[in-house]
Amino acid sequence: MMDAPWIAALSAVFVWWFSTGVILLVVRLADRLGGAAHLWATLAGLPLLAVGGGLVAVSLGSHTVGGVYLSFLGALAIWGWIELAFLTGAVTGPVREGCPAGLTGWARFQRAFGTVAWHELALVLGLLALVLASKGSVNRIAQATYLVLFLARICAKLNLYFGVPRINTEFVPLRLAHLKSYFTRGPVTLAFPVAITALTALLSVCAERLLTTEVPATATGYALLTALAALAILEHWLMVLPLPDAKLWRWMLPRTKPVAESETHGF
Structure with a gap:
């Protein structure tokens, strides 16, 4: 049953939502504890990086449905630790x-x-490591997964910088409060249609490969990638459309620490 494309797509959505929530929870708790909590949270997450690398390594030579899932999860684990290290400062x-x-x-x-x-630099090094590791392998889903996430993140950052109508700063950690001064809330710029076009093209390619392949492992891989590309497009439209996306994770997070720490960053 796990080789059903719709199961793979739903799995990708759930893992994206759950892993994002866990990272936000860890960072929010570190904000509340203060002191060296951010550093300890980053160090405590290092096994995630190691597990991710291990999953990718063991799955490179396995072009099976199970191997595809392991490769996908490995790439997400590597990406997740880098994001954790960023959000903790x-x-x-x-x-x-x-x-x-x-x-x-x-x-x-x-x-x-x-x-x-x-x-x-960390994101680029992660990508380079996966590209080199995946060279000549039969299972390159980890590399493809990371590439989709990388493209989506670069597009999102550029749009936040150049300008979008809606910017949710609710989950910006205390140690990154200064980043809010570099965001631009306003009309969309050329960066938005360029990002939507690029991500839609990526979605179309993945969906076309998904619909035309008859190999279960390949279908599973492209179902996972199609779901990620769709989520990336949704993420960008949420910068324009007034939808309450924060509710997806707000309920599972403790309240922010009731101190004016952000004032040290000029806010």
Whole structure:
């Protein structure tokens, strides 16, 4: 039954929702505890990175439905740890202050990139590692999964920087409060249709491969990728449409720490 494409698609949606919620929960708890809690949360998550690498390694030579699921979960585990390290403030960038008033153009872009530079480097290194590991293997779903997530994240960050009507800052951690000064709330820019076009093209390719293959493992892999691409498109439309997406995770998170820590970042 696990080789049914609709099961794979639903599994991808559930894992995306659940893993996002767990990471947000860990970061929110670290915010409440303060002190070295963010560092310890990042270090405690290192087994996730190791497990992800292990799952990818054992699945590279297995072009089966089970191998595809292991590869997919391995890529998500690697991605998840890098995101955890970013949200805890452990791996961000050399710039940790808000955007100075009046800063525009290339200078603003450089400073904004400086807030996430080490995170971007970590993401690129993760991608490079998966590309090299997957070279010549029969199961490259881990590489493909990571690529979809990577493309979606870059598009989302650019849209938050250049401007979108709706920006949910509810889940921005205390240690990343300065990032909010680099977001632009306003009309969509060229970055939005470019992102939607690119992600829709990706979705179309994955869906076409899903509908035309007769190999169960291949169908499972493309069902997982199609679901991820659809979620990426939804994520971007939620920057425009006034839908209560925060409710997906708000109920499972403790309240933010009732202190004015964000004031240290100019907010």
